[in-house]
Amino acid sequence: MILEVLASAALGLVLAFAAAHRLPHRLPTRPLVFATAVAGALFGDFVTHSALGPAPVLLTLLGAAVVSAASLSLLLRPAGRLRRRSAPA
Template sequence: MLLIEVLGSALLGLALSAAAVRLLATRLPAPGIVLVSGMLGALFGAYLTHTALGPGHNNLPAVFGGGVLVSAVVLSLLLRPAAGAGRSPQRAPFSLPSRG
């Protein structure tokens, strides 16, 4: 059962990250980084969910759901702002102006 959880979570994370690469290619880093991050996020989420449920609980949909949720969070951390977001380049708050 554990092997099914690992393989299923890895495939779900890979599918989610492939969809993100296809839909948001301009706002994400290199596709290889996105695919690996999504898959590792799903594996960590599945491990975390499996550990939280404890021994004796074979709840496959919950483990898959936890894996997909953590994978989505990891992928959302990779997103960059859109190019035409209307933000003017300003200096960071509390920064000193450079004199050179």
């Protein structure tokens, strides 16, 4: 069980590194990205393990990856400036 938690935390770090490397202009500071990804992976591992019980480790890691990616997606900022039209007078 300890190895499962460590593996999900490592998976969160890998996902955070990939996101920070691929989308640095759309994400906030790196410490926030890494903390969010690891926390999401640990929470995803906990929820998946609670729901499935003693399931194979790959299923719980899949749940950890899904929740970590979802939490990272909440940090994304829009790609460009938002164009706002002024109301016609």
